[in-house]
Amino acid sequence: MGNGTGIGRVRGLGSAKSGTHHWINQRITAVGNLLLVLWLIFSLLQLPSLDYLAVTAWLAKSWVAVPMILMLISIFYHLRLGLQVVIEDYVHEDGTKFATLLLLNFYAIGGAALGIFAIAKIAFTGAAS
């Protein structure tokens, strides 16, 4: 490992000085997921029906749409951090690792954007019948 010398850093060895930030954010989003996904599961169990009208009317409420949006941010942030560690552990070839991490970032941001847009559309345009 690089011992913090200039040449060590140039060779890409040693700490990138962002490990603690990654670690803390993974825990923060873990708590976010814990609260918000449990809320989603128990809310869905409480709904009288999961048909189109019931679900869209429920999602359109602001005290549902806002936690849903927060949940998507928390979930996709958490999965980006988690899968990053998995990729870094198992993909060793530099080029493939770079490409896989790039794909992961696109997936995480794209997936979150798609989900948030869907909730916003339902909340702002109301349930189309």
Place this chain on the structure above:
Amino acid sequence: MARPQARPLSPHLSIWKWGPHMALSILHRVTGSSLAIVGALGLVWWLTAAASGPAYYAFFLEQASSWYGYVVMVGITWAFFQHLFSGLRHFVLDVGAGYELKTNKSWSLLIPVAALFTTAAIWLSIFAGKL
């Protein structure tokens, strides 16, 4: 980029005897990765289906309430609680507790049981409500 090829590695997977904590650790990765792909895509699919109108949502419901839909949803539920409970174990380990051999082993054995129990409780209550 020049990298020393012969860097020392610690003894790894091949030499250790499997124990419950190792199984739990790899299960945490497996369930996390499957939640990240199948769970997150399923969630976004459900939301976009609801935003796409009644006809497409009906198609989504048809898939979700088929036998394979239930297999996936029960699987995601189990993966979620397995990952949640072993994630809580990580919080305990993060504060430096729970490393004593016996304690560590009993928590590792208890967590899969708790995950299966919670999954079963939720889905039995759903199926009981349908009858």
